[in-house]
Amino acid sequence: MSDTPVSAADAVATSSRATRILEASKLSKTYRRGPENVRAVADVSLSVDAGEIVALVGPSGSGKTTLLSVLAGWEHADAGEISWTGHPMADPGTLGWADMAIVPQTLGLVEELSVRENVELPLRLGESIDGGEARVEALLDELGLTRLAERLPAEISLGEQQRTALARALVLSPSVLMADEPTGHQDVEWTRGVLRVIEDAAADGIACLIATHHLALVRYAHRVLRIEDGRLTAVAPEDVVAAGDEL
């Protein structure tokens, strides 16, 4: 689709890998906390391809949440570049729900809207999409929210609120799903349910970048990135699983 001619070598390199959706190069973000500077994200480069599940692991305070916020454009990086489907993007915060959908730890549900209305929100705000209602019902069902659909966020548990936010993020089948500890408030049964939904999303071609403490999620991941003191290293999923509680 590009107007630029590509060499044979480039074409081979391109065709040998899946569609690259999100790419970041040399991102840095420093905070001022009291008298000291905290480097929450230090020279981080990463990419996520369509249909891929990438787990982002690391101890609390290692920079996972900040990295997701910077990739989402909710916070500005001090340095580095973010590319979206191969093109540099000055402010990824202007992307829509259908491009990059995020489940932050704060969830961001609308308190005045019922569970179903929250999940429908991206559909109602944008142009209506064929099959949207069926998609809402399917997500509510898969995430165990059908019987809670008319309740307000304040009337359901934190785990249920978290699943509502996940359903809302997936309702437009975005190109990228980013989630910050999406199993953090789930019991064993619903951890499995949430993982199933993320796996289905990836199977549909959605690029998934998931910050997590959960070994189970790491087992589902195609790649694992470990962040510590803001620095990123790729690790083999087996090694993380073997290391066990060091997540």
Add this chain to the structure above:
Amino acid sequence: MPNEIAASCTGLVKIYRTATADVHALKGVDAAFPAGTVTAVVGPSGSGKSSLLRILAAVDRPTAGSLRIGEVTVSALGRSPLRRIRRRLVGYVFQRPAHNLIPYLSVREHVALAARLRGERDASKVDELLDVLAIAHRRDHRPHQLSGGEQQRVGFAQAVIGAPALVVADEPTAELDSKTGERLLETVSALTERGTSFVISTHDPRVVEAAGRTLHLRHGALEAETEERTLSVIDEAGRIQLPPRALTLFRDRRAVIEVEDDHVRIEPP
């Protein structure tokens, strides 16, 4: 409009049951909130401010007592009618608006969504309000592109669009610098002219100064609004709270109590 009562509560009691004890957050609060006025609610942490605000905003129910908003006794309503009434008649401003803004929506979309929920069908009202709040130039921006003060004004716009009877704000200036806080208060006073009654919990002296009146809460009970006579509640154990000014008379925290025919005298020893 000046004599209309936007909301009133009588005998509000709120008891939170925990595993070990009952916490009496409110011990019988009576208050009325006239239309077009600003009421500041002050008191130390744990005095019951948040409980009172949550009940006034109809997001929580009292254990006993009743609440009227406009012409409706909301404490008697079931869940669905309560939700309808709340959407129509009550606006709520959160302490940290950033947590309640949606990263994907522009300023205008946020306010338009709130308007739709409140049944306000006139789209020009949204733009008019953005003008009043001096955020019209930000209408197409998203939350991450706004300053803290601008985010707070979006929160206010969502709360006041469609002229609800009552707007409840939980420490709305807590996270703002002093200039932005002052600007917000000017906005509040402009909005009262439309008849909305504001109830604002605060530690901020500027809010108290800007408010038409102040309710002092201590240990879940209101102190009267005048200094000479104080309406206080006696709890089950027979304890009563002295107002701060009276407390200064009892430097060593001991009192002599004399019961006379129809009154009780409390004096320093």
